[in-house]
Amino acid sequence: MAHGFSSYLDHFGFKQRPFSLTPDPEFLFWSxxxxxxxxxxxxxxxxxxxxxxxxxxxxxxxxxxxxxxxxxxxxxxxxxxxxxxxxxxxxxxxxxxxxxxxxxxxxxxxxxxxxxxxxxxxxxxxxxxxxxxxxxxxxxxxxxxxxxxxxxxxxxxxxxxxxxxxxxxxxxxxxxxxxxxxxxxxxxxxxxxxPYMQPETVLHYISHRLKVAGGRPNVFSKQAAMLIHDVTGGVPRLINQLCDMSLTYAFAQDDQVVKRATVQSVLDDGIFFAPVRD
Structure with missing residues (x-):
């Protein structure tokens, strides 16, 4: 992770961060x-x-x-x-x-x-x-x-x-x-x-934000997206946070795809903080 932030964008071909936590109408996903x-x-x-x-x-x-x-x-x-x-x-x-x-x-x-x-x-x-x-x-x-x-x-x-x-x-x-x-x-x-998003909606949501940011819609595998849904409960703000961390991990490993194992690594390292859900 010693590379500069610009390289993080360049690595995946993004023009901007796809998973910023700040609400942005440009990224509005029409579920x-x-x-x-x-x-x-x-x-x-x-x-x-x-x-x-x-x-x-x-x-x-x-x-x-x-x-x-x-x-x-x-x-x-x-x-x-x-x-x-x-x-x-x-x-x-x-x-x-x-x-x-x-x-x-x-x-x-x-x-x-x-x-x-x-x-x-x-x-x-x-x-x-x-x-x-x-x-x-x-x-x-x-x-x-x-x-x-x-x-x-x-x-x-x-x-x-x-x-x-x-x-x-x-x-x-x-x-x-x-x-x-x-x-x-x-x-x-x-x-x-x-309401919060269902599993299939989460997959489409992730792909949508990747495309708006200028990247490929299939950077995240379906298995990775399903794990992200399970962990976040379909909460967009938490999805953004976990996706951003997962992209950073994939970049550090020089991977072009975020796999389920990539997301799991983020979770295992304990850097993603998710509130307890009912």
């Missing part, structure tokens, strides 16, 4: 479940659903799917998107997410709500809908979720002026089902849960 989740986001937007939920386990690919959706939606001049990526438990800053200048004011919560209502109606009158997207929404308190529901109640006649997309881990669904949030749950018009 059946990813297509289903994306179709649900589009459905929620086009039908003007008050609240749309997208959930999935940690590392299941929610963020990269969301990034792609927002990139596509940004081309729509009739849509204003507010994206919140860092939420905290018990937050009371819902209104300021939509209207940042409220952070500089000493208005009461009621006055801030009226200011936001004026903003939403103004956007609507100028031909724009407002979409508030909250990532890691499982961190929101019950109080914050109730405040969000109240915002989605703002409408002009039959037209709602605000749509809400909540993206989060599975516990978000549990929160929404609590009896304290029955009114919130009634406004959820679209929802989808993104």
């Amino acid at each position: 059946d479940t990813a297509r289903g989740a994306y179709a649900m986001l589009q459905y929620g937007l086009s039908t003007r659903a008050p609240i749309t939920l997208l959930t999935g386990e940690i590392g299941a690919g929610k963020t990269v799917l969301l990034q792609h959706f927002i990139e596509e939606a940004d081309d729509d001049d009739s849509l204003s998107i507010a994206l919140v990526t860092n939420t905290r438990p018990n937050t009371r800053e819902i209104l300021q997410w939509l209207l940042p200048e409220l952070t500089q004011s000493n208005l009461s919560d009621e006055s801030k709500f009226l200011k936001v209502q004026e903003f939403l109606i103004q956007e609507f009158n100028e031909g724009r809908r407002v979409l508030l997207v909250i990532d890691e929404a499982q961190n929101l308190s019950l109080e914050a979720l109730e405040e969000l529901r109240m915002l989605t109640n703002i409408n002009l006649g039959k037209e709602e002026v605000l749509q809400l997309f909540l993206i989060g881990q599975p516990e978000l669904r549990d929160h929404v089902r609590r009896k304290e949030l029955v009114q919130f749950a009634q406004r959820v018009a679209a929802n989808y849960h993104l």
